[in-house]
Structure formats: structure tokens, C-alpha cells
Amino acid sequence: MQEQSAQPQTGRSRAVRLDSFGGPEVLDVREVPAPQAGPGQVRVRVTAAGLNPMDWFMTADAGTAARFGLTLPAGFGTDYAGVVDQVGDGVTGFAPGDRVFGGALSRAVADFVVIDPAGEVAANEAHHTPDGVDDRTAATLTIAGRTASAALAVVDLGPNDTVLIGGAGGGVGVFAVQLARIAGARVIGTGSAASSDFLRELGAEPVAYGDGLADRVRALAPGGVTAALDLYGVETVQVARKLGVPDGRICTIAAQVDGVSAANGANAAPGALEEIARMVAAGRLRVPVAASFPIEQIRRAAELQAGRHVHGKVVIDL
Missing domain, CATH: 3.90.180.10 (Medium-chain alcohol dehydrogenases, catalytic domain)
Structure with a gap:
């Protein structure tokens, strides 16, 4: 302690x-x-x-x-x-x-x-x-872990997925990136240039947010993006739609977008928080x-x- x-x-x-x-x-x-x-x-x-x-x-x-x-x-x-x-x-x-x-x-x-x-x-x-x-x-x-778990449940990631996570270096993002990687997904995370090394350490491939984001994501993932989490606003939602991600595999936590599910900690499955704590204890999640x-x-x-x-x-x- x-x-x-x-x-x-x-x-x-x-x-x-x-x-x-x-x-x-x-x-x-x-x-x-x-x-x-x-x-x-x-x-x-x-x-x-x-x-x-x-x-x-x-x-x-x-x-x-x-x-x-x-x-x-x-x-x-x-x-x-x-x-x-x-x-x-x-x-x-x-x-x-x-x-x-x-x-x-x-x-x-x-x-x-x-x-x-x-x-x-x-x-x-x-x-x-x-x-x-x-x-x-x-x-x-409690808040960030549950919120990340609830958001990931919406998009239901697996080993064949490439997920774009907006705001990947924030409080919820550090959980979302690692939980997505544990699920077997490839993760592309948006952030500032200064956050690149931090995102790589979490297991994400960094990409700068802002104008031209869709083109940068296409260059990183020419095979396409299959899911997206927007943990900050709506930029990632807009880019995911441009890239052909269906609304059913997009989730927000900080904005309401017609047709897109929004998640918060209250939506997390029973036992989600305890499982996250166990993963931390086991060294699987930091x-x-x-x-x-x-x-x-x-x-x-x-x-x-x-x-x-x-x-x-x-x-x-x-």
C-alpha cells in the first residue's frame, strides 16, 4: 500500500x-x-x-x-x-x-x-x-473498468476483428485497449503524437486523430476495420461509418449518435468488475x-x- x-x-x-x-x-x-x-x-x-x-x-x-x-x-x-x-x-x-x-x-x-x-x-x-x-x-x-467492459460487450470482439478505439489513451481507453487485445482483436487507437509510445505499450497501433484520420486508418488496415469504440466524442463514429463499419458494431460512451449504441458502467454485465480486478491481480491487465x-x-x-x-x-x- x-x-x-x-x-x-x-x-x-x-x-x-x-x-x-x-x-x-x-x-x-x-x-x-x-x-x-x-x-x-x-x-x-x-x-x-x-x-x-x-x-x-x-x-x-x-x-x-x-x-x-x-x-x-x-x-x-x-x-x-x-x-x-x-x-x-x-x-x-x-x-x-x-x-x-x-x-x-x-x-x-x-x-x-x-x-x-x-x-x-x-x-x-x-x-x-x-x-x-x-x-x-x-x-x-470501478467506473472506467465497467464502462470499457460494457462498451466492448456491444461490439462483441473476437480474433478476426480489427477495432478502432478513439481516445485510446484515456481512463476508459487503457481498459478498452487491453480488454480488446485479450479478446484477440487487433486494436488501432487514436491519440496525439505524444501518446504513440504509451498506446503501443498498451497493445494498440497508434494513429493521430484529426483531419485525415480515415485515410490514416485505411493505410494501417487496408483489409478494413470491423468495429469501433468512440470514447471521447463523435470523430471515431464518423470515421468508422466512412470505413464501412455497421452502426451495430460502433459504440460511444461520451456522446449520443442516432443509430449507434451508447454504453456506461451501469450496462456492464454482472461480475464484470470483479473479473477485471482478477485480471489485474493475475498480471493480465495493468x-x-x-x-x-x-x-x-x-x-x-x-x-x-x-x-x-x-x-x-x-x-x-x-
Whole structure:
């Protein structure tokens, strides 16, 4: 486990709070009462929290926040990993000292989160962290891993496929590229020129996004592309259609396109997240952590993540 920053005082804890919706500038670290586990709940001492684009998207404005059921004052971050330190009445399968990871919707960047282990996917869940998976890595799995799994299920890749993945170096892309390769597919991943070596390390053949993308993909894959994932916007969808990929084998995660399926983590098959964690533990899948920050630097971390040019995941250490 990583070195941890200062431990909270008894009865008090730190949490990121927003008193207004907006960008990273509205994020503050506050001292708050430590939450307590009630019946059917466990309390987790958080050691790491992974950031995702949805974190700042949800809290950018009041209208978007309302769609996710968020009100002020709000917390921040969803992916977490840590250790169970309280178990409420009626809970089975968890005990103090258990290492866990999961999702706590818009409240994960805090010293403690209270979880209902039978709660909703991503919003309120806990899973046992496998031996061999460190907390920083475990804190990156829930949102991005599930989203990648759901998107790949739409296009159903196999050894005869060549898949074009747009935004291949991002938080979801690092999972999607590797899972596609595990499925036996050839992967062509879009990114900036600076991301080429990173994409090759993941197992993708890099191609620069932007004007002329379709021609560059044709040159790389004269035999054609059979499927596509657009993990950023709509450019990859448009190019895939130009290349003759049927809409049924195209999937988006960050845009809605008529005729094309959109996937998110809630669509992932039961057990998908646990399988991803097992693959990480077995060394079949790796999660590059691009940067880690102490909770006191939450604004800096959120700015980096929101820039959408980071290669891999951004993690907050607690």
C-alpha cells in the first residue's frame, strides 16, 4: 500500500466539498464529522480515490447535478479503495480490516465513506480487493473498468476483428485497449503524437486523430476495420461509418449518435468488475496511474483530469 497522508482525528475527518457547482476552483477540503456505519452499512477508511471525467461533469452545473440526484453541499469523486473499519448490524461478508474497493457517487474523496454493500452499482458499493492489487490501482477500476467492459460487450470482439478505439489513451481507453487485445482483436487507437509510445505499450497501433484520420486508418488496415469504440466524442463514429463499419458494431460512451449504441458502467454485465480486478491481480491487465496527489491538492488533480490529455488515471491519496 502507498504511503498515506495524515490520519484523521477521532470523530473528525476530511472531505472534499462544493458549496456551488462549477469547475475545479469550487473544490475545497473541509473538516467534517466522521460518518458512522448504520444497520446494513460498512464504513471504509479510504486510502485512495480515482478520478473520472464524470466527476467534474456531474458537478459542473446545477442542471447536470440534478440529473444525478446531487444537491449542495456536494462531495466529489466516485471511485475509492480502502479498508473496512466499521460494520453495522445485519452486514454479512465484510469485517473490519477487509480491503475493499468500489463506488460512492460523488463522495469518494474523503477520509471515510459509508457504503451499503447491497447498494446500487457505482453509486454505493463495495467489493473485496484481491491480493496483488494495490489500493491506488483498485481505486481506478470501478467506473472506467465497467464502462470499457460494457462498451466492448456491444461490439462483441473476437480474433478476426480489427477495432478502432478513439481516445485510446484515456481512463476508459487503457481498459478498452487491453480488454480488446485479450479478446484477440487487433486494436488501432487514436491519440496525439505524444501518446504513440504509451498506446503501443498498451497493445494498440497508434494513429493521430484529426483531419485525415480515415485515410490514416485505411493505410494501417487496408483489409478494413470491423468495429469501433468512440470514447471521447463523435470523430471515431464518423470515421468508422466512412470505413464501412455497421452502426451495430460502433459504440460511444461520451456522446449520443442516432443509430449507434451508447454504453456506461451501469450496462456492464454482472461480475464484470470483479473479473477485471482478477485480471489485474493475475498480471493480465495493468492500469497506468499517470499522477497521484494528496487530498490537499484536489484542485490541481481535477484540473489535470479535466484537461482530458492525461495518459492513464489520476488518483488522490488519503
